[in-house]
Amino acid sequence: VLEAELEALQEGPTPLSAADDDHQGSQPQTGGARGQRCAAWYPFKSKMELVGSLIMGHTHSLISRSVYSKIRAILTSCNVNLPAWATIQASRKRIRTLLDSQISYSSSPFGTPTFALRPQTLIAQDLANPLIAKEVDFYPESSDGTHIYKFSQSTKWLKGLEPAHQPQMCEVKGKHFYLLEPVQLDSSAVVIPFFFFMHQSTLNARCLEITGDILTQDGLGVTIKICKSISFDDAGLSSIAVGQFDRDFSEILLGDGLYLIDQCGGQMLESNGIAAQDVVIPIPNPWRAKAKGWIIRHVPITLYADDTSGNISKQFNNHVSFFFTLSGLPPHLSNQEYNCHFLSTSNVATVLEISEQIVNDINMVTEGFTAYDCSLRKPVLVTSVVLCFLADSPMHAEVTNTPNPGASNHPCRMCKLSVEKKKMRKSLPYVRQFIQCPNPPRRWLSTIYDTYRLFEIAMTISIAQYKVYSTSLGVKDAINTRFVTEAPKNRAVKEQMGKLDLNCPSQLYNPFLRLQGFDGVKDTPVEVLHVVLLGIVKYLARDDIGKLTAKQKAIVAACLNSLDTSGLNWVCVNGTYLIKHIRSIVGRHFKQFLQAAPFIFMDFVTPERRQIWLALCNLTPLIFQTKISNMSTYIADLRRHINLFVYLLIQSNAQWINKPKIHMLLHLPESIERFGPASLFSTEEFESYNGVLRQASIHSNRQLPGRDMAVTFDNYATLKFVVSGGIIYNASTGQTATGSEEVQKVFSTNFPLQWAMGYNHLTATLVETDKYPFPLTSTMKDSDKQAAPAEFTATHPASLISQVKHLGKNVVGKAHSLWSLTTGQQAKYYIKVQGFELDNIDPHYQMRVLSMTASFAVVHTSNVLGTINLQHNCHRHKCPVEATGHARVERKDTGPAIPTVRHCKVDDMIINLASLSNAELHCIISDLPMRRIQPSDWVTCVREGYSTWAKLPNAPEDEETEDDSNNKSLEEEVHS
Structure with missing residues (x-):
């Protein structure tokens, strides 16, 4: 293999020199013909290097070395010389180095090696990617409880984050204003902002006005004292558009002409009414010093973990993997594979072993890191927090230190549903407890405390008592349990436990216990x-x-x-x-x-x-x-x-x-x-990514699968970043560069390549409502053609009337055909519909009946609310199943005939309330009464x-x- 690779290297382009690898974040030198060719395809050495990298594949399109060699040999016969496999691999490594994209290595508490991509690198690439940065929400949005469809409108982001993990600042007229710093408004009032949020496309702040009750003055200066733990909905706060902010804390003058910051001693107090328990809040906000004059971008993430097979065969090769998406992206973008980021995988380490490294990285991200924001065209400080963690029930249980729900006496991670012994499940008290939700909720802090307490019991009393209390409390830390149970039998485990207990005791426990901003009870939503x-x-x-x-x-x-x-x-x-x-x-x-x-x-x-x-x-x-x-x-x-x-x-x-x-x-x-x-925290988008993970697995050498797959996904991340026009930022020099225009054109003008990389340009940009309808390319059978409606020919004799499509979909009225009425350069679209009447509620289906009428109408498309699904009332008319249909195989009708329902009286229809599409419209039209379950009904x-x-x-x-x-x-x- 080595000899063949050396031969391939000799046949390929000139090997890369150290100078060639050192781009230092700027465009390459263009001196000479070779330099000009490099510049034309930067950061690739040549056009063929880019082509070879694309052919080698990514996500679903990965190919093996042998297939690549075959393609290379075929193209050589056409006088197209692709670089050798090793040359492309070297090119990919060079570009990863250029983008400072590294594979992190770590060893779990049990010595299992794990490899991961750094979340800060992936987030930084998204902010520097023009296809993504412009679409990200950096502030939560208050929608007044209406029209909610994205994570930035979530209650947690708006109201549930701890002060340290909220968006910390905003920029107004070139000035930076921070939370928990006094601000003077245009009206001269002085307020303290506690929350930043968007409302009706305007950035606002929830502010507390500084009045005589808050600011007191004595001979030594002034004291600012605020209440402890002020919530978003606190009656003392008011919403103020940040456009009204005028002076920051350093510019505010008191009535005697002295500066407020000097008189208050650079601090204010947070009080619960007991002076001895007052907490000092520094002014300015510590984040101001961290930012060093840069804007701070707040970028929460949605974290996901799952186990999937790394084999195509039926043999299950279990891989535990972590992925994430940016919570600030709207769902039509976050659901695309292009915006799903791989972090780590292993077929030997458990979910908690892998998460040791990931939690450490995310906690570092929470403290802030440097990135380049292409929407601002300047560097920024980025902070992040895990908005929610998605997984299936067993994975959620392991991450939240609760037992596997299927076999547990404490089957719920969110409340204290429990039974002392399994046989006691079959009892009236447990049945009542099971259905009378909410039971007393679990508390994440209590789970953390119980976890530490259990380890102390194991060390000071006995392992037997550890197990008894673990079962009784419904708390089970997989890392801690393994140490406690294996240490008496395995000397190496016992020694490792002693070392960790002495030097790094936190590694004896579930890493998620120390994940900043994470609540294992509330932030693991029902999937x-x-x-x-x-x-x-x-x-x-x-x-x-x-x-x-x-x-x-x-x-x-x-x-x-x-x-x-x-x-x-x-x-x-x-x-x-x-x-x-x-x-x-x-x-x-x-x-x-x-x-x-x-x-x-x-x-x-x-x-x-x-x-x-x-x-x-x-x-x-x-x-x-x-x-x-x-x-x-x-x-x-x-x-x-x-x-x-x-x-x-x-x-x-x-x-x-x-x-x-x-x-x-x-x-x-x-x-x-x-x-x-619920669609926002459903794992469907991530589950569909399992196929990509499986492709990466089968194309690894199986010797270091965790590292190989991390490299594969890193190659994909850097390639899509470069061809998408991402801005390459060198933090040490401040220089920026992008892939050449030719490189970007390969992606921007090539829709099949975009789809191969998981990017769908059709759904990436939502069409504004006032742009509908617009014509699509379609063909129509001669048998579907109809005469123009009389309403058109009578009132618009000089207009161009053309039939766009023959329709047969069932809506409130059955749409027979769609028409365009063109006057000059303007086209208006109309639908010819046959009306239906709402009837009674069918007793069998318990859904609304629709009856077809003989009336027709032509309506403008702007009057159409949407489509609903109707089904025939087969039960009432006893529609028979007869062998009258034909199976369609290879695009041909085949025999013998297959069973098909023959509908009788086809104008009797039922509104299908089970439809998952446009469910709200189905409910509005059906207008069915809803049975309410009373407390006495639960007894029965x-x-x-x-x-x-x-x-x-x-x-x-x-x-x-x-x-x-x-x-x-x-x-x-x-x-x-």
């Missing part, structure tokens, strides 16, 4: 992919489909194949596959099944189970809503729907309490109130559900109650 789709929906679907006969399954599959998918955001579904493989389908399949469930198999379940399914189908559109119009109304509706579903489920059989995910559903409103729509629910359960035999003591809490299948991971 709806695993809790709802791969939890509740999976449980019910497997249970009910599994009970069907082969004939019934064929009918359900036929109904699924005949489903009208218009307005559901998916084109078609393979019903036969879904039903046959119901036990191994993935998240997106469960989404499809859920939206179809009321119309495909309600005739085959009991009336009791039908009510449960209908309640679930009414609940899930609320859960997966991507935008919340009114938070208070939404949370009230969500709680009512959750209560109804849990009520019906537990009433049918209280044995469902053995599924902790049912209980976690009750905590979902808390997570949404804190962070926004518990009694009847427990009575049913009591008739069943007891489960074995060691039975795992959560069927997917330990080993998830590969199919469940790759859902996208």
Whole structure:
């Protein structure tokens, strides 16, 4: 191999010299022809070096050395000379060095080597990337509880961050103003800002006016005393636009002409009413000295961890990985792979072992680091904090020092739901505790205290008592437990524990206990992919489909194949596959099944189970809503729907309490109130990145997989940064440079390359509402062409009338065709619709009926609110399943005929309230009454559900109650 590589190096371009590698953040010298070629393709040595790097691949398009060599040989026959494999690898390393992008090495407390990318480098690259920096929100936004769709509108960012982790400053008229520093307004009033936030596109501050109650004066000077722990909603604060800020703390004069900063002694006091407990707050804010005159950018991140297979084969090669995105990006950008950042992975280290290095790096980032902001065209100081941590339930449990929920007597990480012994789960008190959320909440500080206390018990009393108290408290630190249990049997572990206890005791515990700004109880939101789709929906679907006969399954599959998918955001579904493989389908399949469930198999379940399914189908559109119009109304509706579903489920059989995910559903409103729509903290975007991780794994040499995969993702990060026009900043010299114009054109003019790098230009920029509608390129069959509506020909005889599209989608009125009316250079768009009438509520589907009328109308597209999904009322008309359809294979209709639903009386339709697309519009049009569960109803629910359960035999003591809490299948991971 070495000889072949040396030969390849000799065949390739001239080896790089030390001088060539030393760009020092500036454009290369252009003297001579070779220098001009370098400048044209900077920071690459030549065009072929860039081409070779692109061919070598990234993310999904990685190729092996042998495939690259084959492509190189083929292109050589066309007189195109690609550099050798080793030359490209050297080029990539040179560019990583140029960008100061390094792979950090660390050893876990147990000696396991781990490799990670530095979060500060990745965040700095995003701020220097013109495609990203302009889209990031650096301040939280107060939306008054309406139109919430992004993390910057979250309650935590706005109100829940500790003072040290909030946005610290703003710039007004060239001056820098900081939190907790007196500011004089244009009106001459003096205030102290406590929070910065955006409101209606204007930067504001929540301020406390300095009055006689706050500022007292004596012969020695003045004292400023404020109340302790002032909250965002404190009645003493008022919202002031920062544009009114005039003088900073150093310019404010008192009535006697003396400077306030001199008279107050450069400090103010934070008091709780007890003088001995007053806390001194320095003036100026310490961040002012750290910033050294630079603007401070506040960039919170969303952290994610998961375990996935590193193999394509069925053999599971478990890799624990960490990723993050910038919380300040809106979801249409943060959901793109381009903006998802890899941190670390290992197939030998546990999640807490890997997190040792990551937590240390993030804590350093929290203290601030230098970066270049391309939107400001100058360097800035950047601070960050983990806004929330996303994972599945077992991973959340390990990170929060709580037991695995499936087999634990303390199955909830958010509240104190508990039972003394597992057999006591089958009891009325525990059933009541399970459903009567909220129970007393867990406290993160209490968890930290209990963790330290448990280790002290192990060291001073016994390991047996350590285990007893751990079970009793519902606290389990995986790092600490391993040390305590292995030390008596393993001398090396015992010696390592002694060294750490003496020199670095914090490494004996879960690293997340010391992650700044992180609350393990509140900042691990209920994750709806695993809790709802791969939890509740999976449980019910497997249970009910599994009970069907082969004939019934064929009918359900036929109904699924005949489903009208218009307005559901998916084109078609393979019903036969879904039903046959119901036990191994993935998240997106469960989404499809859920939206179809009321119309495909309600005739085959009991009336009791039908009510449960209908309640679930009414609940899930609320859960997966991507935008919340009114938070208070939404949370009230969500709680009512959750209560109804849990009520019906537990009433049918209280044995469902053995599924902790049912209980976690009750905590979902808390997570949404804190962070926004559940789609923001769903792990779907990160789970889809598992395929990229798997590609990196199979292209490593398996000797150092953690390091190899870190290098692969670092190569991808630096390549996309350079070709995207990122500004290369040299902190030591202050010089900046960018990739050459030719290099940037490769990316900016090449859409397939953008998609290959995970960037979708179509969704990266949202089209403004007033720009809709706009024409798209489309073709129309001759059979779909219609005569122009009489409304047009009669009133606009001189205008150009053309049919744009033949439509058949069901909306409130059925849209038959879309028309453009062109007068001069202006085109207006109209839809010809056939009207529907709202009818009664169907007793079987418990959804609104729509009846088609004979009236038609032509309406302007601006009057269209959106599309809704309608399904035929097959139950009322007993639509038969007949072998009349044809399977389409290889784009051809084949025989024999396959079962298909033949609809009778096609004008009788049902509004599909199970649709996850445009759920709010479906609810508004349907206008259905909502059953409210009263306190007395819960008594009946518990009694009847427990009575049913009591008739069943007891489960074995060691039975795992959560069927997917330990080993998830590969199919469940790759859902996208």
